[in-house]
Amino acid sequence: MAELPPTASGETHALIPLALTAAVLGISISGPLVRLSHAEPLAIAVWRMGLTLAVVGTVAVATGTWKQYRGLSRPDLLAAFGAGAFLAMHLWSWIVSIGMTSVAASVVLVNVHPIVVALGSAIWLGEKPTRTQIIGIAIALGGAVLLAFGDAHGGASSAGGARALEGDALAVFGAITVALYLLLGRRLRQKLDVWPYVTLVYGVCFSLLLVVALVQGVTIAPQPPRELMLFAAMAIGPTILGHTAYNWALRHVRAYVVSVTVLGEPVGATLLAAMIPSIAEVPGVLTLAGGAIILAGILLTANREQRALS
Numbered sequence: 013m014a015e016l017p018p019t020a021s022g023e024t025h026a027l028i029p030l031a032l033t034a035a036v037l038g039i040s041i042s043g044p045l046v047r048l049s050h051a052e053p054l055a056i057a058v059w060r061m062g063l064t065l066a067v068v069g070t071v072a073v074a075t076g077t078w079k080q081y082r083g084l085s086r087p088d089l090l091a092a093f094g095a096g097a098f099l100a101m102h103l104w105s106w107i108v109s110i111g112m113t114s115v116a117a118s119v120v121l122v123n124v125h126p127i128v129v130a131l132g133s134a135i136w137l138g139e140k141p142t143r144t145q146i147i148g149i150a151i152a153l154g155g156a157v158l159l160a161f162g163d164a165h166g167g168a169s170s171a172g173g174a175r176a177l178e179g180d181a182l183a184v185f186g187a188i189t190v191a192l193y194l195l196l197g198r199r200l201r202q203k204l205d206v207w208p209y210v211t212l213v214y215g216v217c218f219s220l221l222l223v224v225a226l227v228q229g230v231t232i233a234p235q236p237p238r239e240l241m242l243f244a245a246m247a248i249g250p251t252i253l254g255h256t257a258y259n260w261a262l263r264h265v266r267a268y269v270v271s272v273t274v275l276g277e278p279v280g281a282t283l284l285a286a287m288i289p290s291i292a293e294v295p296g297v298l299t300l301a302g303g304a305i306i307l308a309g310i311l312l313t314a315n316r317e318q319r320a321l322s
Contacts, residue, residue, distance in 0.1 A: 028264055031257045032273045038254030040280025042246060043115040044288055046107050049242045053107040054225040055232055056243065060103070061218040063247035068214060068256065072207040080208045091200045092209075096216025098193040104221065106186035112179025115285040119278040120156050120302075121183035125191035136195060144312065145269070152309025156278065158302035194262065194270060201263040210256050279303035 049056055072078045084092075102122075109118045134140045141149065201209055225232055235243070261270050282303065 028261060031261050032270070035254045035257035035261070036273060036276035037280065038249045038252075038257065039274065039277045041284060042250035042254070042277075043110055043119045043281040044284045045242055045246050045250070046110045047115055047285070048288070049239060051235060051239050051243075052230050053104060053111065054221060054228065054230045055235070056107050056246070057100070057103040058218065058221045058225050058230075058232055059235070059240075059243035060246040060251060061100075061214055061221060063244055064251040065211065065214045065218050067247070067252055068207055069211045072211040075207060077205045077208045078211065080204050081212070084203065088200060088203060091196045092212045093216050095193050095196040095200065096213045097220055098189045098196065099213060099217040100220040100224075102186045102189040102193060103217070104224075105182040105189065109179040109182035109186065112182070116278065116282040117180060118183045119281040121180055122186040122190070123156060123274055123277055124153065124184065125187040125194070125274070136199075148309045148312035150309070151312060152306050155302045155305025155309060158298055158305060190274075194258075197259055198262045198266070198270075201259065206256065206260040206263070210259050213259075214251075276306065279306060 046056060051059075106118065106122050109122070197209070197213065200213075204212070222232075258270050258274070261273075
């Protein structure tokens with residue numbers, strides 16, 4: 013399979029590290045915000061995507077980039093539907109997992125997706141990782157395992173027993189679905205600018221979540237002012253800043269590079285969960301060491317990609 017087009021300009025090259033850093037910071041607040049919310053998981057997901065869609069859709073219409081939809085083929089539309097469906101499954105499973113296990117364990121397990129993305133990129137996109145990038149991914153995943161080991165041995169307060177195991181399993185399912193979401197997005201982003209792309213995919217995600225919530229009788233509205241503030245924060249930080257920055261990067265770097273960069277989330281989320289009094293999950297030495305190793309793996313993988321595209 014032919015290579016996808018590289019980054020278009022040196023200016024875009026310079027924006028890649030900034031975009032990925034902003035995305036990591038954005039998604040890092042997601043876990044703590046979900047933990048602070050008292051709403052049902054599906055209600056959280058519906059409000060988060062609905063508020064996000066209102067913003068990105070307005071931008072797509074105002075810039076006129078929505079006209080790019082005219083050039084999409086039926087396979088492109090199917091890919092968009094698939095990406096939106098996988099994002100919906102990711103949000104639902106991960107938000108539920110946050111209520112069953114610790115923030116640290118959930119965000120670590122949901123971030124094992126580089127394995128799936130690397131395999132999928134090689135099989136479906138013809139983008140095989142270099143040896144250096146494989147080492148970087150392995151280092152990052154090793155740090156994630158160490159962080160999880162520290163959490164399991166008292167690094168942070170967490171639920172126990174079968175409920176925690178179920179939460180861990182849902183987080184892993186969230187990792188698989190977000191990997192598939194990134195892979196589909198990498199291909200579709202070659203045809204759409206970021207605003208029409210996220211409007212289309214987020215729209216599919218929101219619609220599916222809303223239908224499922226209504227079928228299950230989940231209370232969507234009204235919501236207390238406190239919950240609405242949390243929903244707005246989730247839309248602005250994790251989704252508009254986080255996911256949209258990653259979707260922008262998918263046009264310029266390979267899917268597994270974006271995927272491994274997301275591994276920075278456990279570091280930020282774990283630290284925030286420790287600092288917020290109402291959560292107070294304090295990481296141990298192994299958790300902090302694992303976070304440092306994750307960052308080393310991210311830097312190795314992302315820097316190697318930058319040299320490859322320069």
